[in-house]
Amino acid sequence: MYTRLSAPLDVQWELTPWCTYNCVHCYNYWRRGKRPKRTLSAKQLEVHNKSAQEIINSKVFHVTLTGGEPLGVLEQLMPELLALKDAGVRISINTNLALMNKRMISLLRQLGIRAILTSLMSADPTLNDNIAQTKGAYRRTVAGIRLAIANGFRVSVNMVISQKNFHTIYETGKLAYELGAQAFCATKVSKPFNCKDFSGYSLLTQQIQQMFRELVRLKRDFGIQVASLEPYPACLFPDDETRAEFGDRHCSAARTSCTLGFDGAIRPCSHAPISYGNAIEIGLLGAWQNMGMWRDGSLIPAACAVECREYPKFCSAGCRIESLNAGTNLSGSDPYCLGSKPVAQRFVAKPELFPASAVIRLLSSVRFRKEDFGYIAYRSSANWQAIDSTLHAILKSTLNEKGVTAKQIAQAYNATESDALETMSILITRHIVEQV
Amino acid sequence: MALGLVALDVQASCDCDELYGPGQDPPCDTMCNDTNNGPTDDQ
Numbered sequence: 001m002y003t004r005l006s007a008p009l010d011v012q013w014e015l016t017p018w019c020t021y022n023c024v025h026c027y028n029y030w031r032r033g034k035r036p037k038r039t040l041s042a043k044q045l046e047v048h049n050k051s052a053q054e055i056i057n058s059k060v061f062h063v064t065l066t067g068g069e070p071l072g073v074l075e076q077l078m079p080e081l082l083a084l085k086d087a088g089v090r091i092s093i094n095t096n097l098a099l100m101n102k103r104m105i106s107l108l109r110q111l112g113i114r115a116i117l118t119s120l121m122s123a124d125p126t127l128n129d130n131i132a133q134t135k136g137a138y139r140r141t142v143a144g145i146r147l148a149i150a151n152g153f154r155v156s157v158n159m160v161i162s163q164k165n166f167h168t169i170y171e172t173g174k175l176a177y178e179l180g181a182q183a184f185c186a187t188k189v190s191k192p193f194n195c196k197d198f199s200g201y202s203l204l205t206q207q208i209q210q211m212f213r214e215l216v217r218l219k220r221d222f223g224i225q226v227a228s229l230e231p232y233p234a235c236l237f238p239d240d241e242t243r244a245e246f247g248d249r250h251c252s253a254a255r256t257s258c259t260l261g262f263d264g265a266i267r268p269c270s271h272a273p274i275s276y277g278n279a280i281e282i283g284l285l286g287a288w289q290n291m292g293m294w295r296d297g298s299l300i301p302a303a304c305a306v307e308c309r310e311y312p313k314f315c316s317a318g319c320r321i322e323s324l325n326a327g328t329n330l331s332g333s334d335p336y337c338l339g340s341k342p343v344a345q346r347f348v349a350k351p352e353l354f355p356a357s358a359v360i361r362l363l364s365s366v367r368f369r370k371e372d373f374g375y376i377a378y379r380s381s382a383n384w385q386a387i388d389s390t391l392h393a394i395l396k397s398t399l400n401e402k403g404v405t406a407k408q409i410a411q412a413y414n415a416t417e418s419d420a421l422e423t424m425s426i427l428i429t430r431h432i433v434e435q436v
Numbered sequence: 437m438a439l440g441l442v443a444l445d446v447q448a449s450c451d452c453d454e455l456y457g458p459g460q461d462p463p464c465d466t467m468c469n470d471t472n473n474g475p476t477d478d479q
Contacts (some may be wrong), residue, residue, distance in 0.1 A: 386442035
């Protein structure tokens, strides 16, 4: 049955089109026209104020500040961002850290931000600066990473991989580890919508597979957490190990998240050039409703939806925007879809069950949102669970009591303790509850 | 069958019957990860 969330769980909020760098792979780069100004105008501030209210009123759990370079306008937008924080919206940020300084650290702390996703193009300073088209970009970002980590922020370093820097993945991951980053991500470049010839940047299938292997090698050699921040078709993974590491990332566009542009335009994801409404005009929920085609399966190519058994549970059929940008349309095949049965197996196992005497308690950081079917219990974009009203009431009760046992849960449903233990196990796996 | 959990088609990879088990590193933290969010957002 097709079930819709009342609103996104997460929103990527592009605070500004302005950026310190001018990266050749960035979709902003390929836009024509004058370079945008850093200072927001009164009209832009009005749009941002309305956007913040839309996020709050829609009960969005988490916002990722992005851009452009969000640190460039952070000071100006503190009233709106503090309003988000005061409303219980959790905030994280994607920034190249070029503007990181004591003042920025103070502002980020005021907003409760602890996690930073930054971008570094290469461990080779010259290559990095060439890709950023900005002299000194390497020096500034590396200094920003050091400063952020020294001040207690959790930093993940993302490297957008293109033909230009493909050969420096391992060295860049090693640098991220040496700088103290908690995670290193290598993510394939995506062709910008309005770029006619991206052939000098796009990766070959074999290069993406090699990118996965390099990440695995970095994890083995240094123990650093690794990831790749795109949903890849299951058939692209060359072996079980790379699929186990990077095959769990599904497209969240218009399903659980969306992007709110600096102009108020609301899009399924940051790569998508299509707006489904504006925060000023129809609001976030109006645009969310307009994106139904993104979540009802109608954009999934028949080769994936009908012929491949991996979809929808274990593969989200790649990226719709990759398909669009490859010159077909939103419902075409992802250009990196191999169109064959995946060679990599997906490891599946039942969750570990706890003894019947186990007691669980709701984690205080979990928040709830009412939905038609019950509630969303939300810990993070990676850890959330849809639950019914009965389980919601049980979990809420554990905040004031000692906890709840499988027997008590089973009684509430007139079911077996075994089934209740399975519920408990899944909730622990999702970091919704803890074992007392 | 787990009690009280609602299966959503927008959370396809998080089917309640089949989860990544222990022994994976990280076991389930990356399950259902959405695009564009950093892996350290939930720590």
